[in-house]
Amino acid sequence: MQHPIETEAGFVGHFHNGLGWYVYPTHRFKTITLQAFWVNDMDPATVSLGALLPHILKRGTVSWPNFTAIQQQLESLYGATFRADVGKIGDKQLISVSLEVIHGQYLPGKPDTLSASLEFLDEVLNRPQVNSGGVFENEYVTQEKELLTRQIHALINDKGQYALHRLIETMAQGRPFGLRKLGRVEDLVKVTPESLYAYYQTVRKSSPFVLMAVGDLDPDVIATYVSTHWNGHRSELVKIQPYTPLNREYEVIEKQPVQQGKINIGYFTRRTYASADYPALMMYAGILGGFAHSKLFVNVREKESLAYYAYARLDAALALMIIGAGIEFEDYPAVKRIIGEQLEAMRQGDIDQQEMHFTEQAFRNDILSEEDVPTQLIGRQMEKLVLGGGLSGEALIQALESVTVPEIQRVAEDITLDTIYFLTTDQAATGGDEAQGE
Amino acid sequence: MTNEVIGEAIYLARLSSGLTVAVARRPGFKKVFATFATHYGSIDNTFVIPGTEEPVTVPDGIAHFLEHKMFEKEGGGDVFNDFAALGASSNAYTDYTSTTFLFSSTSKVAENLEILLDFVQRPYFTEANVNKEKGIIEQEIRMYLDMPQDRLHSNLMGALYQHHPVRLDIAGSVESIRTITPELLYQCYQTFYHPSNMVVFIVGDVDPEDIWRQVERNQARKKFAMQPPITRPPTVRIPRVEQKMPVSAPLFMMGYKDTQVAGSGDALLRREIAMGLMWQMLLGKGSPLFADLYQAGLINERFHARYSGGTTFGVSALGGETLDPHRLESWLVERLLVEELNRDDLARLKKKEMGEMIGLFQSPEDLAYAFNNMFFRGIDLLSYIDVLSSITLDEIQEVRDSQLQEQSRAVSLILPVANSND
Structure with missing residues (x-):
């Protein structure tokens, strides 16, 4: 058509x-x-x-x-x-x-x-x-x-x-x-x-x-x-410094008057956009938490009804991955446990053909769809320039489709939990302020 | 529907089941974006089930709950996976007056369209799958409760409207959704998901006739009883509402309830366009009042003023962050009534509106939203340009006089909690 x-x-x-x-x-x-x-x-x-x-x-x-x-x-x-x-x-x-x-x-x-x-x-x-x-x-x-x-x-x-x-x-x-x-x-x-x-x-x-x-x-x-x-003699672009970890499984809990807890976890991935096996890392994060068919969405939301949203996403410049979800305060330990289980499943290579196929297709759809939006085209080109390379467009789609489960396991082994941050309520019981008319 | 000035067309067909199918062609676009929408939103909480006499009232938030549950399939599994298998992404949203299911894909359009048509027309609700969803939607509601901008708007609607269900949150409340049952969901589904109450809209590099034929074939395989128009009983204030939240500065929103809701079609479009132009003339970024408020430190660049409405309600809402809500309110109330409306501003803003209308056709998501929203109110989107060019300064003045009524004004404020840490 x-x-x-x-x-x-x-x-x-x-x-x-x-x-x-x-x-x-x-x-x-x-x-x-x-x-x-x-x-x-x-x-x-x-x-x-x-x-x-x-x-x-x-x-x-x-x-x-x-x-x-x-x-x-x-x-x-x-x-x-x-x-x-x-x-x-x-x-x-x-x-x-x-x-x-x-x-x-x-x-x-x-x-x-x-x-x-x-x-x-x-x-x-x-x-x-x-x-x-x-x-x-x-x-x-x-x-x-x-x-x-x-x-x-x-x-x-x-x-x-x-x-x-x-x-x-x-x-x-x-x-x-x-x-x-x-x-x-x-x-x-x-x-x-x-x-x-x-x-x-x-x-x-x-x-x-x-x-x-x-x-x-x-x-x-x-x-x-x-x-x-424009003046043609300017400073050159300096390469971005990727993350080097200083924390290991460090936990921060902060309290505020909120109705919902926010859990955010940072991981070190050892790979930036310019890394040769970055497509394998993209597949890893996609299968784990990039889409509605991903492990986090299915296990935290669909199976356990613990969240409305749960995602994993990469920082291509810094070699980081962030997982986030909005949850009930008392479910914090359960959600931490389930997230840990999903990462372990990735390490074990517990990934089926359907997950591979769905994720490849979803990336293809995302990458091609960007081309219908001028500002996204510019954003992608700019990212490429600042990050000093990496694949995009059809070449990236091809690379994602050739990634194998063992390659995903290989990048999974390098992923380390750095810091857990949890924003929770400052009240013993829930409630909070209701709107009051004069 | 066509418009020669901007060179755009929307191809419309109405099928024998009563379903309307509309197509906007975008040659060269990689993505196809499709919506399947029903004229059923959060405000439709009281209605007469076709074939019965008495109106029923259902729990708040049920339209949104129903939207979530449509993704569940008989025998387990969910529709997200069916789309994922074809490389499409799917989603849905519910607003005051409509529920929209959508997919976007860069391949296999026909297959994806088939899934869209089938899942929306194949409900499957059980005690277990309904109860499971309550936990998920409770987290969605709690997420909104922590969003100050969302509270600001919601509280304003609650202040403006005493009875109209537009005063309620679209997702309902944690308490109201707990009372939802499969039987209630089926009742709403049977009433509002009839093809005659729905529209399919597709944007992309597709052939309209192929699409019409495919939808027709799909619909021919299904049986729909004839359904008379749905009866929605007409539903017809506190002046000020405040809430404390952990925000850095007060959030201010002032609203005027439109007391002359014009019904549907061209009259409604005309009023909406005039109202939109009026707010830009009075408070748009190029207006003297905006500059004065900005200069005085009372607003920032994100301050906005706009009109939005359905067939049974209309509201002008203006607001943003401010350090001095009381001073901002008194400036606004004083100056909105007396600001000069002039021809040059009107001519310039018509150019702006025209450019934005052309640009709309480049954004499938925004185009589908605008089309569906206008379709359910009997408005032809492409008549927008002609109506726009015919609006006069006198009409803007009339709209101002009717809208800026003190008795239909309310203010919503979100104020910082005293001990908020930042």
Whole structure:
């Protein structure tokens, strides 16, 4: 029923001397997606500056001097989606600015939305609003510091994310990958318009920079923009430092007024995305807890009714695996036991043909489906760039399908339990606060 | 259904069983996304079983419970595995007015579609499998109870509505789901999962006629009694509700209940579009009021204002994190009524809406959600662009006057517990 209407070569482009661009030309999408990245090391001295910078860049440019003018410009660009934020891969902080706009050929009058978008992106990256002293507006910096501080504190509102972060922080023991991409309040308070502007200039001139684009567009347009607007002698990407374990079966229990317990367990896997047998590790984690047919879902949820969700997932950069579930407080020992049993089953090679087949198919579906979403295509390409290789697309599907049970057992043997984190209730009996009307 | 301005079409067919099948083609897409949805959600807790006279009332949360149980197969095993065997992923969700079953796959579309059609039309409930599900759904409910944004919204609906079941949580409560039995599930199933109350929607690189023929063949193998339209008795406030939770800063949400619920079809679409434009003009990111609130430190970038509705309810909800909920509320109440509405803003926001409508067709999940939601209310999704372009400034003003009524306003707050550690 499906018939390809075009052959696609995937991304074209290159990256060297810390500067690059990649374009995925396709007729499939009605939008053009542009995303620019600066890549920096997660460093306590700069991580908060890096987290704050995108917020300031959103406040105003030379042509669109305030937030309202920027937003109205985006509305005029047929509701273009504009984001400026930070991401994290391993011990790298990614500052990114992106724009997704409807391609002009689908709009009345066929406006050139690509040129308008590149111009907009360039304004945001290279011509931010500055005051008469030549630095960022003090008022903007003060306001955005305050809002970012609140955002950092708001982690506690999302119990799943909170538990996950506390686990990673515990495992990191002060190493850079344990920092949050949003930075730390204690560093943020020290930021001044001058220090932030100086940081911006350094990043703009020398941090590794890459521009990605997906849509019906000519790669030369992007190549020309990058070569004419960006300094070609920049810092090279530094390889990500994978995890080295400091804990062994370390347990942390924290109490809060919550209705549900969150168990999160961290394991060291010894393998990153670039490892030759990473596909075997993907199969391992997939069979264990990647899908609705996986061992954790079946045994924790379907057989024992102990959870609504239970998952295992890999950190491809750090060589970690995380298992998580939301459970009844008193079921903590039972859930720990069942998770342990499932890991043991993996080590014993207790994996049937159906589990292998379902997991291969599920990965195939996931990997191909990503190709229908421009931002996921960009995310995958960026990950590949920062992690320094690894398979993707059809090649990854093939590699997953050739993995054998003994190969999965081989990676299973290397997996060690590092840290268990459990968020539980601070009350003896359950209950909590009910909504009260006045 | 077609729209020439944006060059999109949705191919619709209504089968003899009453089932509607709709297809949106996406040439070149790798993934096919399919939904099978029933016009049955959490608010349908009182209804008349076809062939009887008296309305029955069923436990809160049963529509969502039923959604979970549809995945169970006679003789054990579950449907997730059938999809997994074909490399598809499947899921389902329940909202106030509908229940949707879905799969996405990059191969074997016909086989997957067959599974979707069959499992949704083959219920199997036993005492044991129903009781087993209670533990799982109890954990799902407890997960929501720990989510401040979810509580904020739910509490607001509870404050706005005294009787309408939209005031209740979609999943029900830990107590209400304990009373659910196989018999009750069958009762709801027989009433609401009739083909005439359902729609199949498929997005991807597929041929609409192939899909129609396949669904027709599948349905011809099954017997459905004729069913008259389902009777849903009409269901028709506290001004302020507060809850304490371990949050870092107060969460604020203010709502206006729409007292002129317009029913269905074009009138409803028109009101919804006008309402959407009004909120963007008043409080969108490009509005002066948004800029002033942001400048004053009362809101952050995630502050939002939007209207949403079904055929029997409609609500405007606006909110976000704030350090000073009282000051934010008084600014809003004062300025929303007097902000200037002008033609330039309206023209610009129409461009934005148009771009977003075109972009919608690129996201199968969002397109299916929008299509199903509008279909059950008798709205043609592709008439959106034409209605949008014909909305006038006067209409926006009228909608503002009718929506911003003090007697239909309520506020929901989530406040930090004093000893929260962070």
